[in-house]
Amino acid sequence: EAFMKGLFIINPSSGKQNIESTLKEIMSTMILDQITPQIDVFYTKKKDDAKNRAAALKPGEYDYVVSVGGDGTLNEVTNGLILSKSNIPLAIISAGTVNDFATYMKLPQNAEDFCKMIKEFQIKKVDVGKVNNEYFINVLAAGMLTDIAYKVPKDKKAVLGKMAYYLEGVKEFPKQLSQNMTLSFKSKEFEDTLDIMVFLVTNSKSVGGFADAAPLASVSDGYLDVMILKKMDLFLEAPDLFIKWIQGDHPKHPAIEYFQTKELSVLPTEKTAQIAIDYDGEILEEGLPVNISIVPEALNLIVSRS
Numbered sequence: 001e002a003f004m005k006g007l008f009i010i011n012p013s014s015g016k017q018n019i020e021s022t023l024k025e026i027m028s029t030m031i032l033d034q035i036t037p038q039i040d041v042f043y044t045k046k047k048d049d050a051k052n053r054a055a056a057l058k059p060g061e062y063d064y065v066v067s068v069g070g071d072g073t074l075n076e077v078t079n080g081l082i083l084s085k086s087n088i089p090l091a092i093i094s095a096g097t098v099n100d101f102a103t104y105m106k107l108p109q110n111a112e113d114f115c116k117m118i119k120e121f122q123i124k125k126v127d128v129g130k131v132n133n134e135y136f137i138n139v140l141a142a143g144m145l146t147d148i149a150y151k152v153p154k155d156k157k158a159v160l161g162k163m164a165y166y167l168e169g170v171k172e173f174p175k176q177l178s179q180n181m182t183l184s185f186k187s188k189e190f191e192d193t194l195d196i197m198v199f200l201v202t203n204s205k206s207v208g209g210f211a212d213a214a215p216l217a218s219v220s221d222g223y224l225d226v227m228i229l230k231k232m233d234l235f236l237e238a239p240d241l242f243i244k245w246i247q248g249d250h251p252k253h254p255a256i257e258y259f260q261t262k263e264l265s266v267l268p269t270e271k272t273a274q275i276a277i278d279y280d281g282e283i284l285e286e287g288l289p290v291n292i293s294i295v296p297e298a299l300n301l302i303v304s305r306s
Contacts, residue, residue, distance in 0.1 A: 004036040006118070007062045008086065009053055009077055009097070011044045011069030019095040025111035026093075035119050036063070044073065054080025057088055064118065064302060066091045071138070074101065075280035078137045082298055089123055089300040101138040105205040107220070108304055117304050126219040126295035129203050129279070131290050136203070136279035137299070140292060142266075143181055143198030143229075143275060168184060182271040183227065183288070187264040190257065195231040201264065201292050202227070220298045226255040226264060263293045 010023070030036040040062075044050045054065060054077045065088050067077040074092060081090060094102040094109065108114045129136045184193045202217050202225045217225040230256040232238065244250045251258035268288040277284040284290070 003038070003042070005038045005061075006030070006036045006064050006066060007040045007042065007057075008066045008068055009044065009073070011050065011073040014069040014073060014095045019068070019093070021116075022093070022109075022111050026114055029111060029115045030118065033115070034117070035115060044069070044076075046142060049074065050076035051080040051083075051091050053076075055083040057081070057084040057086040059086045059088070061086065062088055064089045064091055064121075066093060068093045069095050071100070071281040074137060075135075075282050078280075078299065079135045082128065082135050082295070087300060089121075089302050091118065091302040101204055104138075105301070105303060112165050113304065117302060120305050122303055122305050123300045124220065124303045126299050126301045127222060127236070127294050127296050128186045128199060128201055128298040129224055129292060130295050131201075131279050131292050132164060132286065133293070134279060134282070134284065135280075135298070138202065138204050138280050140201040140277065141198065142277045143196055170273040180271045180273045181231075181275060182269045184267040184269055185226075185264065186267070187226070187259070187261040189259045189261045190226070192257075193269060194228060194257070197229045197231055199226065199228040199266070201225070203294075220297070221260075223260040223262060224264070224292065224294045225260050227251070230255045230257065263291070266290050266292070 008023070008027075027039055030039060042049075042053050044053075050067070050069070050073050057065065057080070065077065065081065067074045067090065077090065081088065091114075092102050092105075092107050093114065094107075102109070108117055126137075129140060131140055137195070181196050182193060183196055183199070185191065187198075204217055204219050232241075241250060241253050241255055244253050250256055267289060272288065274287065277287060277290060
């Protein structure tokens with residue numbers, strides 16, 4: 001049998017308490033069952049550690065890399081892997097509050113199934129999004145709700161999970177509505193200047209814990225799905241939109257523009273307030289304008305056979 005080597009990049013400060021026992025079980029099984037006789041462990045201490053470690057990888061140095069942490073860790077490992085040009089396959093153990101991508105890809109989160117997945121070693125090539133010079137595996141979002149995530153204290157996040165986001169969101173709503181967000185969108189498929197509440201550019205179907213937020217999305221179709229929620233009358237239009245959202249019919253709602261594209265530019269207008277741009281939970285420091293595009297088959301992802 002081929003001698004396998006794995007690298008675990010672990011963010012020790014993320015999320016679930018039981019992740020440690022899961023990891024111990026995974027590693028002991030891997031070694032005792034000779035699935036991966038050699039495992040190296042790298043712990044992150046600060047921002048960009050995971051990215052830099054992954055970026056330093058050479059082709060063939062490891063048979064696979066495992067990202068252990070939340071969306072931020074996964075985002076860093078993704079960015080690093082792409083920069084490394086090593087093409088080393090990636091496995092994901094999510095230990096954060098919401099991991100949309102792992103959920104969407106039905107990636108195993110218990111030790112037994114994870115070890116089985118590594119043993120079977122089935123690879124799926126997945127696209128990633130690119131915004132300016134950064135990469136995102138799941139979603140880019142900007143507008144009303146994006147800066148809320150940064151206002152939720154870390155400890156509150158772990159306890160309340162998704163509820164914390166929504167509660168903070170409700171508090172912020174009145175202030176956000178008065179903000180001017182007139183943006184100019186340019187792509188082959190769609191060109192317009194709109195007053196918006198929020199826009200999403202997504203690679204997978206699942207956003208913010210909603211499994212079908214982008215119903216047409218696929219991580220291997222070579223397209224990004226763009227959803228723009230236009231400014232609307234919350235009393236008149238929002239209830240109808242909410243019902244459509246639950247039924248998965250929201251792309252047909254008049255307040256929503258939904259299209260698929262390979263490339264999109266978003267530019268500010270003179271009426272644009274400063275807005276935060278969030279990609280996979282990270283904040284894009286430079287703000288608007290942005291160029292967003294798809295990088296087809298950028299990652300080798302290890303997935304379950306089922």
